[in-house]
Amino acid sequence: MSSEELNWTAVCKLGDILPGTGVCALVDERHVAVFRIGDAGVHAIDNIDPRSGASVLSRGLVGNLGEHIVVASPLYKNHFDLRTGECLEAPEHSVRAHHVRVCGDEVWVALA
Amino acid sequence: MLEPGSPRAQVSPGPTRGRMSDTSMKIVLVGHGMVGHKFLEELRQLQIPGAEVTVLCEEPRVAYDRVHLSEFFAGKTAEDLSLVAPGFFAEAGFTLRLGSRAAAIDRRARTVTTQDGVTLPYDKLVLATGSYPFVPPVKGSERDQCFVYRTIEDLEAMKAAGAISRKGVVVGGGLLGLECAKALRDLGLETHVVEFAPRLMAVQVDDEGGRILRSKIEALGVQVHTERNTVEITDGRSARHRMVFADGTHLETDMIVFSAGIRPRDELARQNALAVGARGGIAIDDHCRTSDAAILAIGECAAWRDQTFGLVAPGYEMARIAARQLAGDAQAAFGGADMSTKLKLMGVDVASIGDAHGRTPGCRSFRYADECKQVYKKIVVSADGKHLLGAVLVGNADEYGTLLQMALNSIALPADPEFLILPASDGKAKPGLGADALPDSAQICSCNNVSKGQICAAVGEGATTIGEIKACTKAGATCGGCVPLVTQVMKAEMARLGLSVNNHLCEHFPYSRQELYHLIRVGEIRSFEDLLARHGQGLGCDICKPTAASIFASCWNDFVLKGELASLQDSNDYFLGNIQKDGTYSVVPRMPGGEVTPEGLIAVGQVAKKYGLYTKITGGQRVDLFGARVEQLPAIWEELIAAGFESGHAYGKSLRTVKSCVGSTWCRYGVDDSVGLAIELENRYKGLRAPHKIKFGVSGCTRECAEAQGKDVGIIATERGWNLYVCGNGGMKPRHAELIASDLDKAALVRLIDRFLMFYVRTADRLQRTSTWRDNLEGGLDYLKAVLIDDSLGIGDELERQMQHVVDTYQCEWKTAITDPAVRKRFRTFVNDPRADQRIVFVEERGQIRPARAEERPAIENAEVEA
Ligand SMILES: Cc1cc2nc3c(=O)[nH]c(=O)nc-3n(C[C@H](O)[C@H](O)[C@H](O)COP(=O)(O)OP(=O)(O)OC[C@H]3O[C@@H](n4cnc5c(N)ncnc54)[C@H](O)[C@@H]3O)c2cc1C
Ligand code: SF4
Ligand code: SF4
Ligand code: FES
Numbered sequence: 011m012s013s014e015e016l017n018w019t020a021v022c023k024l025g026d027i028l029p030g031t032g033v034c035a036l037v038d039e040r041h042v043a044v045f046r047i048g049d050a051g052v053h054a055i056d057n058i059d060p061r062s063g064a065s066v067l068s069r070g071l072v073g074n075l076g077e078h079i080v081v082a083s084p085l086y087k088n089h090f091d092l093r094t095g096e097c098l099e100a101p102e103h104s105v106r107a108h109h110v111r112v113c114g115d116e117v118w119v120a121l122a
Numbered sequence: 123m124l125e126p127g128s129p130r131a132q133v134s135p136g137p138t139r140g141r142m143s144d145t146s147m148k149i150v151l152v153g154h155g156m157v158g159h160k161f162l163e164e165l166r167q168l169q170i171p172g173a174e175v176t177v178l179c180e181e182p183r184v185a186y187d188r189v190h191l192s193e194f195f196a197g198k199t200a201e202d203l204s205l206v207a208p209g210f211f212a213e214a215g216f217t218l219r220l221g222s223r224a225a226a227i228d229r230r231a232r233t234v235t236t237q238d239g240v241t242l243p244y245d246k247l248v249l250a251t252g253s254y255p256f257v258p259p260v261k262g263s264e265r266d267q268c269f270v271y272r273t274i275e276d277l278e279a280m281k282a283a284g285a286i287s288r289k290g291v292v293v294g295g296g297l298l299g300l301e302c303a304k305a306l307r308d309l310g311l312e313t314h315v316v317e318f319a320p321r322l323m324a325v326q327v328d329d330e331g332g333r334i335l336r337s338k339i340e341a342l343g344v345q346v347h348t349e350r351n352t353v354e355i356t357d358g359r360s361a362r363h364r365m366v367f368a369d370g371t372h373l374e375t376d377m378i379v380f381s382a383g384i385r386p387r388d389e390l391a392r393q394n395a396l397a398v399g400a401r402g403g404i405a406i407d408d409h410c411r412t413s414d415a416a417i418l419a420i421g422e423c424a425a426w427r428d429q430t431f432g433l434v435a436p437g438y439e440m441a442r443i444a445a446r447q448l449a450g451d452a453q454a455a456f457g458g459a460d461m462s463t464k465l466k467l468m469g470v471d472v473a474s475i476g477d478a479h480g481r482t483p484g485c486r487s488f489r490y491a492d493e494c495k496q497v498y499k500k501i502v503v504s505a506d507g508k509h510l511l512g513a514v515l516v517g518n519a520d521e522y523g524t525l526l527q528m529a530l531n532s533i534a535l536p537a538d539p540e541f542l543i544l545p546a547s548d549g550k551a552k553p554g555l556g557a558d559a560l561p562d563s564a565q566i567c568s569c570n571n572v573s574k575g576q577i578c579a580a581v582g583e584g585a586t587t588i589g590e591i592k593a594c595t596k597a598g599a600t601c602g603g604c605v606p607l608v609t610q611v612m613k614a615e616m617a618r619l620g621l622s623v624n625n626h627l628c629e630h631f632p633y634s635r636q637e638l639y640h641l642i643r644v645g646e647i648r649s650f651e652d653l654l655a656r657h658g659q660g661l662g663c664d665i666c667k668p669t670a671a672s673i674f675a676s677c678w679n680d681f682v683l684k685g686e687l688a689s690l691q692d693s694n695d696y697f698l699g700n701i702q703k704d705g706t707y708s709v710v711p712r713m714p715g716g717e718v719t720p721e722g723l724i725a726v727g728q729v730a731k732k733y734g735l736y737t738k739i740t741g742g743q744r745v746d747l748f749g750a751r752v753e754q755l756p757a758i759w760e761e762l763i764a765a766g767f768e769s770g771h772a773y774g775k776s777l778r779t780v781k782s783c784v785g786s787t788w789c790r791y792g793v794d795d796s797v798g799l800a801i802e803l804e805n806r807y808k809g810l811r812a813p814h815k816i817k818f819g820v821s822g823c824t825r826e827c828a829e830a831q832g833k834d835v836g837i838i839a840t841e842r843g844w845n846l847y848v849c850g851n852g853g854m855k856p857r858h859a860e861l862i863a864s865d866l867d868k869a870a871l872v873r874l875i876d877r878f879l880m881f882y883v884r885t886a887d888r889l890q891r892t893s894t895w896r897d898n899l900e901g902g903l904d905y906l907k908a909v910l911i912d913d914s915l916g917i918g919d920e921l922e923r924q925m926q927h928v929v930d931t932y933q934c935e936w937k938t939a940i941t942d943p944a945v946r947k948r949f950r951t952f953v954n955d956p957r958a959d960q961r962i963v964f965v966e967e968r969g970q971i972r973p974a975r976a977e978e979r980p981a982i983e984n985a986e987v988e989a
Contacts, residue, residue, distance in 0.1 A: 022953040030689030031696075033953040041961075044953070047661065058961075063976065064705035065951075065961050069693040073663035076629070082664035084693030084701050089664075 016109055016120035024052075024115045032068035032081065037119050042108055043068035044117060045092055047079060052112055053092035054119050056105035059083045060097070067105070146172040149448065150234055150244040152224040152390070154179035156188055157421030157437035158250035159205050164445035166214040173448070175216040176242055178234070180223040181273060189434055189601055194277045195305045196861045197831050197847055203274070227394045229414055246448055249391070249404060249412070249419040250441075253384035253432065258293070262355030267362055267377040271302045272384075280379065284309035287376035289361055291315075293352060294381035295322040300467040302381050303344050307468070308864070310842070314345045314373060316365070318382075321348060326463060326474035330491060331516040334498040338470045338517060347373070386423045386430050399425025408455040410444040418444045431459055434600060435568040442571070460530060460568060464515075464522045464603045466904060471519035476529045477502050477512035485511055488540045492517075499543035501525065508534055515543075523607035531564050558614060566607055569600035574611050581615040588612065589897045602902065609900060627888065628665040631658045635669055635813065635888045642673050648680070650690050668692050669888050672775055675811035676883045677924075679931040681938050682774075682811075683945050694773035697949065698935055699755055702748060704962055704973040707755060709735070709747040710772035711762050712808060715782045715800030715820075716743025725765035733758055736970045741852075742779030742817065744770060749971050751958055753950050759936040768808070768934040775889070776811045777818070780804040781829070785822025785839065792822035794839030799868070800828075803837075806872070809932045810879065810925075813886040813895075831859045834892040835875060840864065844871050848878055848906070849896035857893040860903055863911060873922060877910045880921035 021035035021044060032045040034057045041057035045068070057067045062085045070081040070090075078098060080089040088099045095107035109120040147170065151158055154177050165175060179185075186203040194203065211218045225237040227247065235241045255270035257263050267283050270276055284290070290306040292299045295317030306313045315322070321332030322339070336346050351368040358364035358374035366372045386403035390396075397405040397413040403425025410418045421437035422430060431437065436459030446454040464473035480487050484505030491498045497517035504511055510528045515521065521543060527533065536542070560566075562575035572595045585591045588609055592598050598605040625634040633641065638657075647653050650670050654662060662670075671690035675682060682688070682695055694700055699707030711726060718726075726745050730737045733754055735747040750758055759769075772778060780803050783789065785796030800820040810816070819830030820837045829852075830836030836847035836859045843865040850859025863874060886895040899905060908914040939945050951959045963979050964971035 026953055028689055028948070030686070034951060036952045036955040036957075041952075041959075062703055062705075063961075064703065065959050066693070066701070066705040069696065069701075069705075071664035071667050071690075071692055072661070073630075073667065074661040075663060079661065080663070085703065085705075087664065 018109075018111075018118045018120045020116050021119050022117050024112055024117055027052075027117070030072060032070070032072065034065065034068040035119060037108075037121055040121060041065045042119055042121070043081070044110060044119060045072055045081060047072055047092070052110045052117060053079065054108040054110040055081075055090060055092060055095045056108075058105070059085055060103040060105060061086050061088065061100075146174055147448070148243055148245045149173055149175045149248065150242055150246075151175065151177045151248045151250060152234065153250040153252055153387075153421075153423070154181070154185045154218070155250060155252045155421065156185060156205065156434050157252070157441050158248075159185035160438045161248060161250060161420060161441035161445055162210075162214070162216060164442050165448070166210075166216075168445055168449040170449050175214075177211075177216060177218045178222045178224050178236060179218060179220050181275075182221050183274070184218065184220070186274065187600075188272075191271075191274070191277065192301050192305050193860075194274060195281070195308055198858055200274050202858045224390060227390055227417075229394055229417070232416060245416065247417045248444060249417065249423055250421045250437075251387040251390065251423040253386050253422040253430075255380060256383045256385045257380045258352065258382050260352050260355060262363075263378075263380065265355055265363065268355070269377065269379045271298060271305075271379055271381050277305075280305070280377070281309065283377045284311060287311055287362075289314070289375045290377045290379065291365065291373060291375040292379050292381055294383065295319070295346065295348065296325065296381065296383065297323060297463070297465065297467075299381035300339065301465075302379050303339075304468045306377075306379070307342070307344060308861075310865070311377075312345075313343070314347060314375065315339075316350045316352060316367075316373070317346070317348045318351055319348065322346065323472065323474075326478060327472065327514050327516060328479060328500065330489070331472075331498045331500065331514045334491070334493075334496050334516045335467075335470065335472060338496050339468060342468050342470075344468070384422065384432055386425065388423055388425075391419070399430065400428040401425070401430070403428075403430040406440075406456075408457070409447050409452065410440050410456060411447070418447065420444050426456060426458065429458075431461070433459070433461060433463070435459060435571075436461075438569060439571060462526055462529075462568075464519050465601075469904065469907075471515065471517060473513070473515040473519040473522040475513040475522070475526050476510075478514045480512065482511050488543065490540070490543045492545075501539060501543055503535060503539055507539070510535055510539070513543075523604065523610070527560055527564055527566075527607070531561060533559065560611070566611055567595075567597035567600075567604040569604075570596040572597035572608075577608060577611045578615040581612055581619065581621070586612070586616060586621060587898055588900070589894065605902075606900070625887075627669060628663055630654070630660045630662050630666050633657065635673075636885050638669065639673050639676075639884055642670070643677050648674060648678055649686055651686065662690075664692065665888065668695070668775075671695070672811045672813065676928065679809075679811075679928050681933065682935060683939060683942075688945075688948075697752060697755060698759075698769060698773055698939060699750065700773045702973070705959065706749050706751055706962055706973070708772070709750050709755070709758055709762075710740070710744060710770035711767035712770040712804070713744040713767075714804035714808075715780055715797045717797055717801060718744075722765060722767070726762070726767070729758055729761050729765075732761075734964075734971060736972060740772075740779075743781050744779060746772070749964060749973075751951065751962060753958065756940045756946050756949050760940050763934070763937055763940070769936040771809060771935075774811060775814050776809060777804070777807045777816045780818035780820060781833070782820040783822050783827035785820075789822055789827075791825055792839070793841055794822055794844070796820040796822035796828065796837075796839060799837065799844070803872075803875070806929055807875075807879065809935070810883075810928050812879070812883050814889050814891045816879070816892070832856065833859060835859075835878065837871065843867050846871060846874055849892045851891055851893035853891075855893070857897075860896075862903070862907060874910060876925040877918055877921045878906075880925050881906075881909060881917075884921075 019037050027033050027046040032043050035042050043057040045053045057065050070084045072081045078091045095105040097103040108122045111118050184206040223237045224234050226235045233241050233243050255272050269280050290311040291314045292303045293316050295315045303313050303315050322335050352365050353368050354366045356364050361374040362376045364374050388404045391404040399405050404419040406419050406424045412419050420440035443454040443456050462475040480502045485502050487502045489500045500514045502512040513525045560574050564574045580595050598608045626632050667690040730747050736749050738746050740746045780800040782796045782800035786792030817833045818835045819828040819833040821828040821830045822839050831847050832850045832852045838845045845864045846862050847859035848862050851857045963974040965974045
């Protein structure tokens, strides 16, 4: 899918996200976690933690494990790759990664 | 079937074992002490087919750790000392008869009869009856308030007597006598030791060592009387008893404990014409068999080559041999035991190895004495100067492990063996014995017969802390004397395997938490960015970020949500609440000491009602409100703060609660105001961030209604002040707290707690409760006492100052959070929508809310989870 066909939604200002943390945005009624990570830019994945069914991933701690830029679920501490949505400990619990970009100081998300 | 007594069985153990399964074997064990239980554990592991095991246990309780009996006075209970894992008998299928003494044996019929008349048949009888304390035949020794030191009942009686006595005497200045003297001193009595011989510990140490030991012990306030032969005990004038000595002098005292040696309990053998040793004890051969091959004897009651063993390690070895013997392994043989000992008596190290008195013909000795520091060391070497035969160490026994291994493994001595005991001087390294020098077969832990090879194997399988080594090999789990050497072997093996990286916090920092703490403190680092730039790499992770945040808080105590700090906090600290399974949070207002006014309680109730929160009383004597959504938290706290409440820090790795009983204010037994103290302490330490959560308890008297001994810090009121216990835990792995100081006034108590908490904050690993920290602390309780009470590291003032800084800079995090609009703004569900999280659904149960289960949720919600 080329980015022209994506349906972009402006969710917030970049300044609304404290560097090194995430927020949850509602995009077409879907809960999306949007993270801002220093130089590594912004990332978006589903906000719902498949293991608990709770909408919490945006509240996890972010960082890196080797090559992976990850968030740790605040509930069971399993790690999700922010670029692919893969759950490193249990691939069956992976989530979807979404498109995100910053234009000016506006953060835009498009569901994948 | 076993061929009873056939010496030929030794050559062919194989077939014997093969034939056993078709018939049953009734095994009766007499005596369930330390050795008896070790025998059962071995038996259970060997799984002998057809074995039916019955245990006669004279004492009212199952086997307990007699070696650590004295810890009963430091707060350990009978349950803590128990050696028997819960469910042991049921799982092993062994029958236990508690309070049942074997009174008679019929060797021809092969039966044993108990004192209450039950007769049991046996194929094999195992005697593990231990010893009894010898009471010298002194007129009056049967008077009231005269005790011996052997069982939990003895100690209970001593404790009761101690409470109504001022003065106590121990008869016997041996190893046990001195341990007993310490107990009396800890009970607060004026303590005396009366010894028949000219010196203390005559068996283990020589004259010069005995002299230094005596002056050290006298310096601790115990009066020593040597060369005193007690001839009579009569009524005293100034105290209950008067002890009259052969030289005409006398000593008055309220209670007396006899600790003048032990005698094997061989009465069953004597009644039944079994052979006994020249100096008593049931005679056994190398296979633990008595003169009747159907009867075995093990432990302190047994005499091997006319020798009895008053230590647990040889008994354990006999237990292993007897069990293997019954399993058909006729080759298992006892080869004597090393009687070397190391112990700490009232903080004084004493050790004795092998031929301590230099009795080997032609041997020579080296001696070192320092009368200022009160240290005495002696080594005995062979005539050719090549091997170590024995040693005596008093005042400092650091070299014990090295010397013992040199003696046991006949390791060649260095050219100048005197350097082994001389203090290391300028630059000249001591000729230590690297763990590498030991053969794999070297026995490192004699109590549990653990070799160097076994410890290395455990490391290979992933055990990398002393606690883990203890758990999987049992090395160090009994007397603890071998722990320094076990640690050394473990570390050497870890280094060999390249495992030493293991204490690194995570991939971002090549440091342990303790090292990181120092880097932050000394480098005055206040931000994660700075820390990462100076000492780390990568972006950080959910391990190092909260660890750094916690250290920043312990050191500088800034508001945890200030600027960049906020991004380091895990969800609980970021939202200042405890996250629950559905993503809602729980709210806990602080109620110091568990005290709350009716108005306060009503206010909490009104908040709960208004926001529809589930309400429950916690184990820490306060109220927990569940089911708050992120965006509700600031409003809820605004109302709680208006009603006078503060954050309870239930979400933080920090001080949680100080639980208390009502104490002397209301309770008819209370001796001091436990609630008042609890409130003061909770207010002092609230907000302190630590490697893990910290709980306190304060009880108003020894009845201990606040369960303070199950807490990280426990305080119990006494008639003379406060007793301080540390490093207890309820939770996953319960641990009894240990007494660290007694009868403190409040200022001294607070000072000691300041030091304790800060020392823990400084040195513990991430997520290590005080109990595991303590279990892994090299040097154990003595080390902790030395650091905190004697200030052996010279950091006491610094620790107190750092704590005072934390106390002075306390703020209620919630108050700061709700008054800072930038912080307050972060409490929302969606960044782009004011609605609440529709996925949070409650149903009602018992009149309150609870999260809906998957099947109770509306179907559309589930549809959305599918990616
Ligand atoms: C205070 C103290 C400190 C010690 N410190 C150390 C130390 O630091 N290091 C060390 O190595 N050792 C130490 N010891 C010695 C150690 O405890 C013993 O070596 C060990 O307990 C011996 O075990 P056992 O099973 O042979 O005897 P015990 O543990 O005494 O068990 C014998 C059991 O048999 C029971 N019994 C006796 N007769 C009968 C009968 N007819 N029917 C049924 N039951 C019977 C007894 O009631 C008892 O319960 C210490 C001992 C004491 C008291
Ligand atoms: S510990 Fe003592 S003072 Fe406190 S409630 Fe219990 S009996 Fe009373
Ligand atoms: S015991 Fe288990 S279920 Fe209960 S609160 Fe603790 S972690 Fe949760
Ligand atoms: S030597 Fe006693 S526990 Fe290891």
